[in-house]
Amino acid sequence: MSLQGCDVSHWQGTISWSKAGVDFAIAKCSEGTYYNDPMYAQNKSGIRKAGILLGSYHFAGHGDPIVEADFFVRSVGDIQQGELLALDAESGQSPTWCKMFLDRVTSNVGFKPLIYCPANNGMDWSPVVKGNYGLWYARYNWYYAITKNPPIKYWPFYAIFQYSDGGVVNGIKGGVDLDYAKCNLETLKKYGKN
Numbered sequence: 001m002s003l004q005g006c007d008v009s010h011w012q013g014t015i016s017w018s019k020a021g022v023d024f025a026i027a028k029c030s031e032g033t034y035y036n037d038p039m040y041a042q043n044k045s046g047i048r049k050a051g052i053l054l055g056s057y058h059f060a061g062h063g064d065p066i067v068e069a070d071f072f073v074r075s076v077g078d079i080q081q082g083e084l085l086a087l088d089a090e091s092g093q094s095p096t097w098c099k100m101f102l103d104r105v106t107s108n109v110g111f112k113p114l115i116y117c118p119a120n121n122g123m124d125w126s127p128v129v130k131g132n133y134g135l136w137y138a139r140y141n142w143y144y145a146i147t148k149n150p151p152i153k154y155w156p157f158y159a160i161f162q163y164s165d166g167g168v169v170n171g172i173k174g175g176v177d178l179d180y181a182k183c184n185l186e187t188l189k190k191y192g193k194n
Contacts, residue, residue, distance in 0.1 A: 019171030032061025055084035082189030
């Protein structure tokens with residue numbers, strides 16, 4: 001069993017989610033402490049109406065992780081059962097910063113968000129792994145796109161694998177990030193709200 005997904009932001013513009021044909025979609029919600037994605041509300045509504053599992057992500061800034069976590073939770077608003085949250089920490093945040101953010105979000109919403117990060121960047125991610133935060137991993141390589149088994153460090157496995165940043169999805173104009181999960185929908189929802 002496997003699931004196909006994508007992740008989007010305002011860069012994709014208006015999306016016809018009823019045509020997308022994906023199992024899950026993760027939409028950018030916020031960034032730092034100052035920015036809400038202008039397409040988030042529309043994407044959130046469209047993903048839900050299409051019966052696609054919704055995820056919401058925060059693009060990490062370099063401010064106080066507690067303040068950013070609170071901003072993200074406020075920006076997301078309501079969260080339905082099974083829906084996912086994620087921290088996008090691709091711009092150099094330390095594992096300590098990320099753990100503080102993730103812990104704060106968890107205390108606010110009652111479940112653990114995923115982390116999207118460069119797991120092989122030389123930093124010691126073991127505190128985040130020991131905190132039981134699932135990995136949303138990116139590696140763009142045709143071999144890994146075929147095998148869906150990228151080499152990762154620290155985490156014993158990934159929850160979601162982003163294998164392309166130039167994919168094609170019906171209802172979305174232009175290239176889009178493509179994601180894959182080696183599980184069924186009920187298992188993926190266990191990373192979300194209980």
